[in-house]
Amino acid sequence: MVRERTKNRDFQDILIIPATDVKPGLDISSQYPTPGPLEVDVGCGRGRFLQARALSHPHINFLGIDRVSLRLRKIDRRANQAGLANIRLIQGNALHVIQDILTPGSVSVFYIFYPDPWPKRRHQNHRLVSPPFIDLLHATLIESGSIHLCTDHVDYFLAIQKLFTADSRFVEIPHFLPCAEEETDFGILFRTQDRPARRCSFQKKPL
Numbered sequence: 478m479v480r481e482r483t484k485n486r487d488f489q490d491i492l493i494i495p496a497t498d499v500k501p502g503l504d505i506s507s508q509y510p511t512p513g514p515l516e517v518d519v520g521c522g523r524g525r526f527l528q529a530r531a532l533s534h535p536h537i538n539f540l541g542i543d544r545v546s547l548r549l550r551k552i553d554r555r556a557n558q559a560g561l562a563n564i565r566l567i568q569g570n571a572l573h574v575i576q577d578i579l580t581p582g583s584v585s586v587f588y589i590f591y592p593d594p595w596p597k598r599r600h601q602n603h604r605l606v607s608p609p610f611i612d613l614l615h616a617t618l619i620e621s622g623s624i625h626l627c628t629d630h631v632d633y634f635l636a637i638q639k640l641f642t643a644d645s646r647f648v649e650i651p652h653f654l655p656c657a658e659e660e661t662d663f664g665i666l667f668r669t670q671d672r673p674a675r676r677c678s679f680q681k682k683p684l
């Protein structure tokens with residue numbers, strides 16, 4: 478009970494779309510004060526990239542998705558303190574959120590930075606970037622929309638590249654390189670551990 482009160486005092490959950498509203502039919506664009514292109518940070522973690530990007534691109538609406546609610550609550554608090562009105566957050570499995578909530582042809586850009594690599598062979602079926610997930614990204618992207626990915630995990634990087642380059646619905650484009658302010662929390666951590674980021678970007682081909 479005491480913990481619950483502390484939580485409520487510390488966090489306002491202003492930018493987190495309530496779980497009760499996260500259901501098919503939700504119009505994400507109506508959640509932002511002004512209309513704009515929608516960019517989605519999949520597995521946004523502690524949100525360093527999301528906040529820096531939202532600050533420098535006020536005309537773009539950003540959606541952060543992560544399955545860990547405590548991380549989203551921290552982003553919520555910091556983004557509110559910074560007066561960022563162009564961020565919304567959804568807690569849940571990104572695969573289900575993208576499939577059930579995002580409207581086809583509504584997303585300009587997906588950022589997928591350091592998705593969990595599931596390094597053990599027997600766990601690799603848990604990896605987020607898979608053929609069904611790529612189908613969902615394709616369906617929800619606008620024409621010429623893009624996907625920017627990075628990971629420190631060589632095997633996962635090669636698997637991701639193989640999936641996209643074999644997919645004739647996408648074309649590889651020069652990779653997205655975040656500026657120093659946009660470096661993600663895991664990006665910073667891995668850099669200090671001498672684990673270089675491997676990056677690739679793809680664009681949805683027009684029909």
Ligand SMILES: C[S@@+](CC[C@H](N)C(=O)[O-])C[C@H]1O[C@@H](n2cnc3c(N)ncnc32)[C@H](O)[C@@H]1O
Pocket residue numbers: 519520521522523542543544545548569570571572589590591592593605661662663664
């Ligand atoms: C390694 S962290 C990277 C976080 C952030 N992108 C960064 O670079 O600092 C992976 C994040 O993805 C989230 N995540 C993993 N699988 C997910 C899924 N299926 N749906 C939503 N979030 C997921 C985790 O909770 C975690 O915050």
